[in-house]
Amino acid sequence: MGRLTLNPIRHVDLFGTVLLPVLLIGLRLLGSPFPPIALAKPVPVNFARLRNPKRGIIYVGMAGPAVNVVVALVASLLLQLSPHPYVETVLFIVIYINLVLAFFNMVPIPPLDGSRLVMGLLPNRQARAYSRLEPYGVFIVFALLPLGLFQRIVLPAVEATMTVLGVHV
Structure with a gap:
């Protein structure tokens, strides 16, 4: 490939x-x-090559957001140790961007990672029908953005997670 x-x-x-x-x-x-x-x-990803495709699609979909959350967690720990304001600013940006990516990618619209979780949980027939949305997913996301997808779903989740991590805006 x-x-x-x-x-x-x-x-x-x-x-x-x-x-x-x-x-x-x-x-x-x-x-x-x-x-x-x-x-x-x-x-x-060739899901047919996975031992258990239903579970594997969930793992594949969650891998990216999980890494984003781990990076944000490590950066928040480093932020607690940082004595320098410039380093704090960089770490804050790393935390914020990684949490935005994690939560945005968890929106269940194909081809975003959240759709992989949904496909793995749906019965095969419904999962196949749901996967047919993938060619239109980018357009669906952009149609939902003016309706507050980002401001009403992603940003509140990011802000709540930052509060839990002890990172203050």
């Missing part, structure tokens, strides 16, 4: 890595609340 490489060009998606950030930065300059984000090509 050609993705096991340190060459960043192999991970670039024309729409998600180039056009989307340019569009969102332009909209942001015009006053849009959308944060400028970018997407890489999804990591291909």
